[in-house]
Amino acid sequence: MPFLLLVGYSFALAQPQQNFADSLQTALTQTNDQKQKLRILAILTEVVAYRDIKKASTYAQEALNIVSVPKYKPYETIAFHSLGFIEYRKSNYPQALKWLQKAEEAFNSVTDSLDISHTYKKMGMVYTRLGKHPQALSYHQKSLKIAQARKDQRGISATYHAMANVYYFKGDYDQSIRYFKESLKINRLLSKTQNRQDAIGSLLNNIGGLYGEKGNYFQALEYFHKSLKIRLKTKNKPGTASCYYNIGEIYQLLAEYNKAIGFYEKALSIRKDIGEKTGVIECYNSLGATHNKLEQPSKALTYFLQANKIAQGIQNKGELGRSLVGMAEAWMSLNAYSKARNAFEKSLRLSQQIGQKALVAKSQVGLANLLAKEQKWQKAIEYGMQGYALAKKIEQKNTIKLAAQVLAEVYAQKNEYKKAFDFLTIFKNTSDSLINAENIKKVTALESQKKYEIEKQKQTLEQTQKEALMKAELKQQKRLRRSAIFGLSMSFLLVLVILLFFYYRYRVQQRQKWNQALKNQEQLKRNAVITAQEAQQKKIAQELHDGVGQLLVALKLNLEAILKQSQGNQSQKPWENAFQLLDKITNDVRGVSHMAMPNLIKSDGLVMALEHLMEKTFGYHTIAYDFEHYNLQEKYIEPLEINMYRIIQELISNVIKHANATKVSLQIYQVEEVLYVRFEDDGQGFDVQTMTSSGVGLLSIGSRVDFLAGDINFEQEENGGMVVNISLPLKQPMHLEVKDGRLAA
Template sequence: MKKAFLLILLFITLHSPALSDILPDSLMQKMESIHDSSKALMINNFVQSNYRSLPEMCMKAIKRSIEISESLNQEAALAHSYSLAGVLYKNKGDYSNALEFQHKSLKINSKLNEKRALASNYNDIGIIYKTLQEYDKALESYLLANSLATELELKKGIVMTLNNIGTIYEAKGAKENAIDYYNRAYKKAIEFEILDAQAIVLNNLGDIYATSGNSIIARDYFKETLRIDKKTGDRIGSALSLINIAGTMVGLREWDSANFYYAEAELIAKEMKANQLLFNINNGRAVMYEERKDFQNAYYNFKNAAIFQDSLFNENKQKQLAEVEARFEAENKDQQIQLLKQEKFIKEIEIQQHKAERLALISLLVLGTIIIIFLYKRYRNKQLQQFNLRLLKQKEGHLRAVVEAQEEERKRIAKDLHDGIGQNLSGVRLGLAALIENIQVDNNSRLKISELTNVVDHTIQEVRTLSHQMMPRILQEDGLVPAISDMLEKSFRYSSISYEFEHFGISNRFKENVEIGLYRISQELINNIIKHSGANKVSVQLIKNGKMLILLVEDNGKGFEMSKLKSKGIGLMNISSRVETIHGEFNMEPSPESGTLATIRIPIDDGK
């Protein structure tokens, strides 16, 4: 336990340390020109900028700021000083004093009706209670902070307090509530277009699924976080997201993919000379190699992680003093400029007031014009959106009609082949057999009739096979899983390609358009593998996960080049068209086996 700092020390002024005993000499020289009434403000700004890097110095400084604010009866500055003291004690691990000072700040801010400061108080109090694992009190504080942020329309405050509430439910083990608040925070972040907040919430969603062991969903959230980080140009965030994705790949035991993402993160970390990231990467790799029983590489990466960890302390210490002096010098210059401008500002304010009256009418007219233009553009945009929506629905309907017409034509042709041509050929076969039995012919003629019979038998078999390919009877009668299994067996029967087919969570039939669509898609993917991939191993998985049906087709062939993918293959265009008609998603990427991994996700309703 940290030793508690007694409250009474704040009120002893006879033996209070001078500022020269608290701050560095170089900074004290700059404080000499500041008026007493501004010293508390300047000290608070110094503490707020340096409380993480220089905690001991900031602790002494904030006590002095509290004394100055109390002696001059500066309530707003005192409330700010109390809040900063609470943060310092919290970081020090002295949570009793941290809560005491935050509540003192809260009391003054309530008196002054400083709602923005109150929101900050409640959020900081929530953080302390969460650290103490008093989750109900933490939740109460976060809810109050969220209410004030909502009232004041503090957009980022709304998002982050919703996110903090989610962290409390996650800590309490209420996973569904946590996910609900994270999703609400993400929805608000999208509404307010706060990209960095979107990344934070998505990362938390990824963490909760990763902790629950659902590495696939966690990976998808981390990938979306990575997309946002790249969009915002957040290189550090991109590296952290890559590390998180690599961690999920380790959980899935997809070692090559994990190594790929660790390598991508390492490139960024080395480019930015970010030793903390390099420590995380090497530490993650060490865990991965330990999981793989590769203890030599595990030891090598653990050793590298230790080296980077040791370098962090020396690196940060050198930067801190330079940053402190630069920030304080800038603050001092700003304060001096502010004091010089104060008198001029008072004189100019009367002139500005008269100008404001004249400008008010003009501004009102301009504002009215802007509102009219805005409403007109909004109406036009709404009309354009409705037109595009109708166009999209028309396109979807046309595409669906084409696919349905194709399938109906396939059914008709399959039926005609089976019931018409097939039956006729069977009749010819029986007639030839009867001809041999009933007519006296020489051996040479009998041999020719027998050869003709074999030709008819072969033709009957080809017609039957073509009929089944046009519309497999097994798909109509037994469903998707038996149909795909039958198609794979027939496709690879006479090839050197080995295959495995797995299905999970599938107990019911699906809608006809979904079954036909997925069957045709898998058929087209298998044909592409046989013709173009050069693979000798194929893996097919069909998974039902909640309201999503997922088809994974993976091979170990020669893969593809993304730059050439769009210019090749009617087959891929057919796959994309079929996926669109059943409102799904289609993605192709390099597989961990160095071949190709095709992923098709189809939404299904009510478990069907």
């Protein structure tokens, strides 16, 4: 029984796919650059195809419309690739191959090598599904060479993942495990600097599936549960459903059908919730197959019918064929031969169309079995021989066994006893082979369980010993700590005094050097200072406009009151107010000086600075927040980073002051040469026309966006709340010039 192996995980980011798709959709509507739009459409096609194939098809068609314009014809590779991927998701592999071959032919010097690398990888995936494993490995090797040349560790990891799938479908499980583990090793290294938890969870899930295929069921369960732990921690619902589904497959193999049904239903519930239609079909088909094994054909039929309906809707021909075979078998058990024949015939036509040989053989043998029950001997022989020959060619033993059994019975009915005996012998030999294989799996499972339990006991014993040693060591450390603490304290004080002495001497020497240097440079700097004052005064005025200006007005009013009262009875209250206001002004000036330059940007970069800002602002606040970023560079030019930081800072301030929100969401991502920002809150919203014309804070945001040659858009949600979308080009205008070896405003 095949487990759910994920073919790739290019978009398994640390974020919900729906949010990512929404962000891409926003970027798509905001750009007028057709080349950039083509790139976004290609990404959207692959992200959306896993849950809504019809919508993904519209994206692929839109990409094709763009490259139909002569000006964009050199970029045909991207559009053809997307159309090939759509056909792949529909299980229409011959048509998928045609589009991908066109993408390969259209590749030229204008197209990025990453595009052809992705095409090679998809061609390998298609050849895998067509059972042409040498061709699949050849194309994956081409993709791997490009990724290695680019030193693209994520690309190398993804190609190893795809190659592992080839060996899985080829039946070489040891090689498949090897490549999955190579991919896992790379992702664990990448996880030190990137969020790769979803990719690691995917690989653990796949390795578990392979151990299940080998009959190491308890080792498989161990990997599935490791994957499940990561998926639950990262709140990855598709991954969680995949783990539940595969655990159900293990329990079905162990003939623990009720447990299997429980896990299938957990997977089904999640997949319904997130709208993952392909996964829903898989669950319905597996539930139907399990109820068939429990000899509950009526209940099995309800699941197969639901799977069939959804599969037709999303054009998933592979799962549609699987549901048709399951329905036919259930109807045969219910003696509804006419309906069974109709389902088998549909499955046969469909499987021949998409090139799924295993399903073709199963449908042919199923028809032969049905025709034998109806005593249509000649037709039964025709279909039975066809199914037997194909099943033998692809080494599908269960189908060979059923075909031989049907043919032996039919030839016996026709009094052709020699042929009946020959097929009865084939039936017996195949049955013995399957029994031996099943016994080997059971023995392997028992050995795996024993080894697993011994390892657990060993780990428990080692943990107990470690805890005992740690307790003894802690007691010893406490005694040593008490005896050494006085000496360490005195040593520390002595070192501190010495350091202070040398530091004082160093400061005196440095001050003398600086005074001399300042005298020499004073004349040279005077002109530069005069020029810089104008820009600095403007910046200080912008920072101080909210607090200090109002406080100075209030101080003036208090001083006027004092002046008036000095002519009559004097009072101390105005003086007290004046001093309080002066203290407030002092605190505000100090706060602004700290805010003048966010040093964390220089040391750790924009992302760390923003994470610090969000945590500092909302960490102890009633407002919940989430911050997502992807495809960002480690560093950008200084004016871009500082102004971006100021923009986010002002948006957060507006939310706290005006929005009355309970949740804030910030997304930042880069597509080609454009940086996109999406800031969203669920507050009470505001009148954009009024606020942008009168709000100094929003005018400040607009000024900074204009300074960076970007665009800003405010949208008020129907149910309240505000969404701010900002796009900033990375190719900055000429007013950002090079000074002292770096870009500065």
